[in-house]
Amino acid sequence: MLEEPGVRAFRLGVAGPVGTGKSSLIATICRALADELRIGVVTNDIYTDEDARFLRAEGVLPAERIRSVETGACPHTAIRDDVTANLLAVEDLEQDCAPLDLVLVESGGDNLTATFSPALVDAQLFVLDVAGGGDVARKGGPGIARADLLVVNKIDLAPHVEVDVAGMVADASGARDGAPVLALSKNLPETVVELKAWVHWLLARYRSGEHDPLDPGPMAPHFHADEGGMEVVHSHADDGTVHSH
Numbered sequence: 001m002l003e004e005p006g007v008r009a010f011r012l013g014v015a016g017p018v019g020t021g022k023s024s025l026i027a028t029i030c031r032a033l034a035d036e037l038r039i040g041v042v043t044n045d046i047y048t049d050e051d052a053r054f055l056r057a058e059g060v061l062p063a064e065r066i067r068s069v070e071t072g073a074c075p076h077t078a079i080r081d082d083v084t085a086n087l088l089a090v091e092d093l094e095q096d097c098a099p100l101d102l103v104l105v106e107s108g109g110d111n112l113t114a115t116f117s118p119a120l121v122d123a124q125l126f127v128l129d130v131a132g133g134g135d136v137a138r139k140g141g142p143g144i145a146r147a148d149l150l151v152v153n154k155i156d157l158a159p160h161v162e163v164d165v166a167g168m169v170a171d172a173s174g175a176r177d178g179a180p181v182l183a184l185s186k187n188l189p190e191t192v193v194e195l196k197a198w199v200h201w202l203l204a205r206y207r208s209g210e211h212d213p214l215d216p217g218p219m220a221p222h223f224h225a226d227e228g229g230m231e232v233v234h235s236h237a238d239d240g241t242v243h244s245h
């Protein structure tokens, strides 16, 4: 539990394309850790509160610890560009249900470019699905490359969709300079144990001050009218991206 009452919770974002298993993963974390940590959840849906209703129906947490934000726009807007609605939801949740150890924020399902701003979460995981194809991990993007953890999810389905999980994990590790990749299935308890261990590890690092929130991007290719045209390539050294001007 919290070392000091009143300290804000560790905030962990869960992003990834539509249907990759974000809500199920959150339900899995809640089930696995409910006896050890006080957890709250904020879900984001574009037009509904479907994900919050799913989690309440799963009975993984007291209903008042599950809040929803209806974004009404591109999912990444609410987790990256203007995080106000989410930040208010997280802060209200932390206040109403204090003390919480962990708040999970689910992004609306988006494409490969969606990542959380560090203004909203302390760390983030990005979820891919083997059923999306073994090549996806190689295609890269800010979440795949720089999220704190990349999850290759639904590995129980791999034989049915002819995906080589070990190959997909190796591709993902290659795209991440060796940063952690977890092959997960909610139906394979040994993988859930690994997910649980990762959350504990990161929470311990956060509490001891060793964890630095990272902004994974994205920095989309763009041009500036007053710069030297399309041939100029420069690097944003602070976030590691390189792009053309």
Ligand SMILES: Nc1nc2c(ncn2[C@@H]2O[C@H](COP(=O)(O)OP(=O)(O)OP(=O)(O)O)[C@@H](O)[C@H]2O)c(=O)[nH]1
Binding pocket: 017, 018, 019, 020, 021, 022, 023, 024, 025, 051, 108, 109, 110, 153, 154, 155, 156, 157, 184, 185, 186, 187
């Ligand atoms: N076989 C299998 N199915 C899974 C697993 N995880 C999730 N699913 C299924 O995948 C579907 C989508 O899961 P969700 O958790 O709703 O996915 P999501 O990413 O939250 O979806 P959106 O919020 O709509 O983007 C559901 O039918 C889940 O039951 C898994 O590990 N194995």
Ligand SMILES: [Mg+2]
Binding pocket: 022, 023, 024, 051, 106
């Ligand atoms: Mg969901």
